[in-house]
Amino acid sequence: MARDPLGFFGRRGDQDDAHRGERFRFFLRHGCCYKPPMKSDTPNHQVLQALVPALAKATGLSTDAVAAQLGRPPKPEMGDYAFPCFAYAKANKVPPPAAASQLAEKLAADATLAPLVQKVEAAGPFLNVRVKPGELCASIIRMIEEAEGRFGESAAGAGKTVVIDFSGPNIAKPFHVGHLMSTILGASLGRVFRALGYAVVGVNHLGDWGVQCGFQFLAWQRAGPVERETQLAERGLDYLCDLYVDINAPAREVSVLEAELADKEAVVNPEERERIKKRIAAAKPEADARDVAARELFKRLEDGDPELKQLWERFRKETLRYLQKSYDRLGVKFESDAGEGFYEPQLKPLLAELQASGVAVASEGALVIPMDDGPPKPGKERKPPFILRKSDEATIYGTRDLAAALYRKKTYGFHKNLYVVDVRQSTHFQMLFKALAKMGHAWHKDCSHVAFGIMQIKEGDTVLPMTTRGGRMIPLYELLDRMVQIVRDIVREKNRDLSADKAAQVAEAVGVGAIIYWVQARRRASNFVFDWRQATDPNGDTGPYLQYTHARACSILRKSQAQPGSWRTADLRLLVEPEEAAVVKALEGFPAAVRRAGDEYEPSLIATYLLDLSSAFGNFLNKHRVLDSPPALRQARLALVDAVREVLAKGLGLLGVAAPGEM
RNA sequence: GUUCCCGUAGCUCAAUUGGAUAGAGCAGCGGAUUUCUAAUCCGCAGGUUGAGGGUUCGAUUCCCCCCGGGAACGCCA
16 A cells, blocks of 8 residues: 555554554654654744843843743834843832833843844833844844754654544545545644654544444445446445445435424324324335344454455455545545554453453443542532443444553553544543543543534535535545636636646645645634635635745746755845845744644644745735845845745645645 | 533634734725736725623733523434
């Protein structure tokens, strides 16, 4: 399989756990993603190297405290750096404005700052520092050049592993637009954590176990032997879904009719009620028969029937192969595709252990872990327990999640274990983590549910949920195709010089990039509505805008005819324009944006950051010429353009958005 | 009913985690093009940050109480 070049994740079941763990440690040491560790962790350049110690000396605070406080004034006219003096004022028992004045005098007298700093002035309780314009640009661009393409990365996570559980499609249900959030967010978090120096294990926790498998076997057995083979090969998951839908048709009819019957308002007429009852009676025997047959088949799978096991394995593989097409377009990779079925053999020993230790108890015929602490309070409803085994002896997804968490800790020794799943499951994960706590695992606090809001879709004037029973689901590939289709015309219209081949590539990059950007452009907690018109709008807060800015930068560098890197010898102190300073100040913020995106599991912070950078750069390009500048200035501006290009490409890369060189 | 999330310009969202006069995009109006790619840039207009109270030098941010919207709440995933 393409995404498994080292054969690290072999076939399930042919290796034991210890073996897998061993392979994993090998992967950590020699894997394809290995890079040497970063030298420096915090962003640093000549100006800050002078300014921070000077402030620390003047205030008596630590350099870390100063660096953390140092910010930006609200308007660029006020200065390049701002330092709030409240802490210093409190320590010295003077009013903050007086403190600011005192500090301004001290810094003005500091000889180490003289070559770099133009002006230090008190503004109320703030201290505003104006750096000599050329020095600011030189200092920051130099820092980016010296990072050798690694600007924004850090070594914060060196030696630590993050496990990210994301995407997790169900092999019986369509892979639709609702899965987009988890897939894109999870993949971005993986890239962000890698940039921060962590080893990352992306897990596609497939929903590949349960009675649904029985229904699929049943449908498969009923389908034509030749037709089913060609259909499965061609349509993969789509075919399995159709099978699932068809085999469930009678059951679905019964439940729809029963719901109708229960809704008294809808059916007052007794004749109508009778008609419905008859239809239920007609459909029910077939529905029940299929249900019994499916459960029987699933039971046989659970008991280890080799023929069914083989078929199950085939469905899994075919589904994954099929999904990989969409994953490839989205730039998504997984290190593991251990789904629910993978944990099945671990469940019985786990349950036995939990019972023996008394963590799990019997309740209403089921085996559960209680979620209430202490004695029940009168008048207070008791919390529902975490169910491990139903009264019919079958396990449920929570049991497998518990086994999965234990397995991941044992195999990967994770520093963090993340679940990128929508907000509706937040109680489930709270219970899961609490169950781990009750088992005595202190690492339960390293587990987090990275919840995101529910996406709805706007078709015409109506807003529909994505996961309704009634409406048709839009398969993911269809969404991507539609986006690319819309973009194709725009590409043609905007740039007629592109060859047909290039235009097609650009359309793919921009169409897919637009949707990837769109879902990451807001904080993940908020619910939002997918709007075709807005998502494909080439103007404004969009992926295409960022990609376009990047393409412009590339174009300028191309047309300069300069050898890449030849601008490294440029005199960067010639960059004294306010628009240049604004760009450089935006560039300076990149490492912090990446770090925060990791800390908060929030890729949108990178999206917002890139927008700021693009807008500063656009402003610069509009006001100043690069290629028409005098030779020395031209070289310095090329260095600036190249730094912007690098950060845009890198930031877009973290988000999973392609950055074509022209469009 | 209990628990969790959300509420900021007409719309979609920001706000350096408690900092200075709350900022962008879309939509509206007005400008800038012999384009280093106008898929751009600039200007105007748009606000009692759902309401009220509290904490302090300072609150969109933290605490309390309401109002409104969403979600989850015992054997589905």
